Amino acid sequence: MDDIAQQISEQIPHLRRYARALARDRTRADDLVQDCLERAWSRLHLWQPGSNLKAWLFTILHNLHANQVRKLKRALDNVPLSESHLSASTPATQMQQLEVKGITDALQRLSEEQRAVVLLVGLEEMSYQEAAKVLDVPIGTVMSRLHRGRERVRQLLADQGQPVLRRVK
Amino acid sequence: MTPPPAPVDDFDLHGYVDHQLPPARREEVATYLAANPEAAARVADYQSQNQALGAAFEGVLAEPVPPAMLTRRRPWLGAITRIAAALALLFTGGTAGWLAHDSLLAPSAIERTVAEPAAYAHRAFAGEFRHPVEIWGDNEPHLVTWLSSRLGMPVRPPDLNQAGYWLVGGRLLPARGGAAAQFMYQDDKGGRITLYVRTGIIGNSESRFQFFDQQGVRLVYWVDGPVGYALTGPVDREHLLHAAQLAYGQTKR
Structure with missing residues (x-):
């Protein structure tokens, strides 16, 4: 049992990173992780020893997130957005931060489905198979979402006239 | 005579970026990229996206766990x-x-x-x-x-x-x-x-x-x-x- 506790806690930083990238807001992200861990502990009997613990935990986290988004989105779906209002005030500081925010902003403009795949594969370095397991979709779906997501990010970054951050190794 | 390699598609390019191709296929794709600058540019962009993601969120891994x-x-x-x-x-x-x-x-x-x-x-x-x-x-x-x-x-x-x-x-x-x-x-x-x-x-x-x-x-x-x-x-x-x-x-x- 302690062994499993150890294995779970080893995944916490990764769960937090994925949640942060999904939810953007730090508090909401950590709440997601907390919910995920509570659920994992209460359903530990459903986990098959020897199977992929990381994929299992990420599945729980992902489903919690997807549920919240679905519910809140449904609730606000019919609210008329006044466009003039939306663009009314963007503080200058935000413009300055744009460069750093390039990739995270592009990420936020992907569909939920594309964002999840891009993050699981590109950030968490999961295999396509693992990602398919977490999202409960066929591997072909993972591939096409990955392709569309990355192409969209490319296009968004190109539109910003911003080269993707390249690191010198 | 060895048969010519299967044509390289989009999914091969992603597989290359994410290190998820078998070694033999990886080599074939590398050969293809050397001859196709457009595909090579896309691969470079995808790789940069992964690096940018890593850079954007690497701080989270180092944060003390609540x-x-x-x-x-x-x-x-x-x-x-x-x-x-x-x-x-x-x-x-x-x-x-x-x-x-x-x-x-x-x-x-x-x-x-x-x-x-x-x-x-x-x-x-x-x-x-x-x-x-x-x-x-x-x-x-x-x-x-x-x-x-x-x-x-x-x-x-x-x-x-x-x-x-x-x-x-x-x-x-x-x-x-x-x-x-x-x-x-x-x-x-x-x-x-x-x-x-x-x-x-x-x-x-x-x-x-x-x-x-x-x-x-x-x-x-x-x-x-x-x-x-x-x-x-x-x-x-x-x-x-x-x-x-x-x-x-x-x-x-």
Whole structure:
């Protein structure tokens, strides 16, 4: 049992990173992780020893997130957005931060489905198979979402006239 | 004679970027990339995306894990706490009654009891032209008396003038195990935001802002002792937070 506790806690930083990238807001992200861990502990009997613990935990986290988004989105779906209002005030500081925010902003403009795949594969370095397991979709779906997501990010970054951050190794 | 390699497609390029090709195929793709600058440029872009993601979020891995995440909660302990809290409510004569049992433990419960109904209420009334509120803002004393009596504690609409919003009015809303209130505000251009107020929350004394912003859905919600608040509207994050801070400052217990 302690062994499993150890294995779970080893995944916490990764769960937090994925949640942060999904939810953007730090508090909401950590709440997601907390919910995920509570659920994992209460359903530990459903986990098959020897199977992929990381994929299992990420599945729980992902489903919690997807549920919240679905519910809140449904609730606000019919609210008329006044466009003039939306663009009314963007503080200058935000413009300055744009460069750093390039990739995270592009990420936020992907569909939920594309964002999840891009993050699981590109950030968490999961295999396509693992990602398919977490999202409960066929591997072909993972591939096409990955392709569309990355192409969209490319296009968004190109539109910003911003080269993707390249690191010198 | 060896057969020519299978044509390289988009999925091969991703597989190459993500190191998920068998070695033989990887070599074939590498040969292909050397002869195809357009494909090579795309691969380089995909690789840069991965690196940029890593750079953007690498700080999170190094952050100390909050202690709460490391302690395992025991389900039975949770149940006992819930029962105790419900009993305490009964004995103190709280009007909120059984609200307690779904707002105690998980943070997601706050989303369920505060954020979600706030979003629904916003959707229902913010677009309403003739009857956006039950009691108009020019009759504020009556609004305050009525809602306070129905919610079982003093509830008054904060002044959001500094953020450019004036009070349209308010209404009483049904809520599981009790009632809630919605105050509506409007700016000079007719843009509306609503403040949802829900009493009887137990077990969350922390006051902190949580921001929900995903594909056009924006709300800030927080809990202050037994009261949950959610401010909702189609405005940008800074604007909404500013208004939320004003509301928080005036409602803080």
